[in-house]
Amino acid sequence: MNIKFTIEKNSNVLKFQQLVDAILDSISRNELKEGDMLPSVNQIMKDCQLSRDTVFKAYAELKKRDVVESVPNRGYFVTRKITKIFLFLDTFKAYKEVLYHSILNHLPKNISVDLHFHHYNIDLFDKIITESVGRYTKYIVMNFDHKKVKNIIDKIPKEQLLIIDWKINGEGKSCVYQNFGEAVYNCLDKNLSAISKYKRFTLFYPDFTYHPREIVEHFEHFGKNNNLNYRVITTFDEFDLKKGDLYFLVSDRTLAKFLDQCSEKGFEPGQEVGVISYNDTPMKKYVKEGITVISTDFNQMGQKAAEFIVQGKPVNVEVPTTLKLRSSL
Structure with a gap:
């Protein structure tokens, strides 16, 4: 040759x-x-x-x-034909590893996956997609909220593209996604009795997060509709644990700070203070006898993405979001 x-x-x-x-x-x-x-x-x-x-x-x-x-x-x-898939994630965290391996485990061996990360950098996002167009059979993209993203992903033929995790910029395209707003409200509402035992309910939405902001709106609606003492904080200066407080944390970095303060102040999660963490990881069910989480099913998301790759049919699927009640609540 x-x-x-x-x-x-x-x-x-x-x-x-x-x-x-x-x-x-x-x-x-x-x-x-x-x-x-x-x-x-x-x-x-x-x-x-x-x-x-x-x-x-x-x-x-x-x-x-x-x-x-x-x-x-x-x-x-x-020995056989290889199909190459472009997988574009934001960052590689524990729950993204679950998603990644779920995709691989549901694909036949003759399909190869190239994994890339954009880290919410729009220039890098543009560069990698531009250089990848035409080189792959399917494109699985986890995008983000930026005014340039739509024009960039429109470079990919619609029938080859699947938007995963966040449906933003997914109009008219195949999507397998989670609901960051109404589904979160419903999870909280189903567990109102456990939440109501705390004196104050705080959402820590840090200024460094890229988590969809719609969670803030639905958290505030939940607090108002149920006459709770609630608040939203955005900085670590405001993050000072008090007995009777319940925290809803969208970042694992803030969860680590929460556990640090519990250790320093002698608080036991689920007793003096409570915590709900966003996105489940394999370790959270073991930390402090279990961290309560609100999370989508990343295994199912990976399975649905694999089905799109193999079958090639348009898809529009919302993966359920649930609250897993553990000892921290």
């Missing part, structure tokens, strides 16, 4: 992984087809200036994925 792969010497990605990704990309583009022979180990070593061990490691990884097979005294051959 007259095909060469590019390896970046100064990249943070390991060279063997670069070679794996380059071969997968060639297969997904049909530059390499089922039955085609890959370049020999010696040829890759020469073209890419790689060690023999690095090339063998890359080929071993491709064999492990059932993408290539080795034939004694002949070489390595492509």
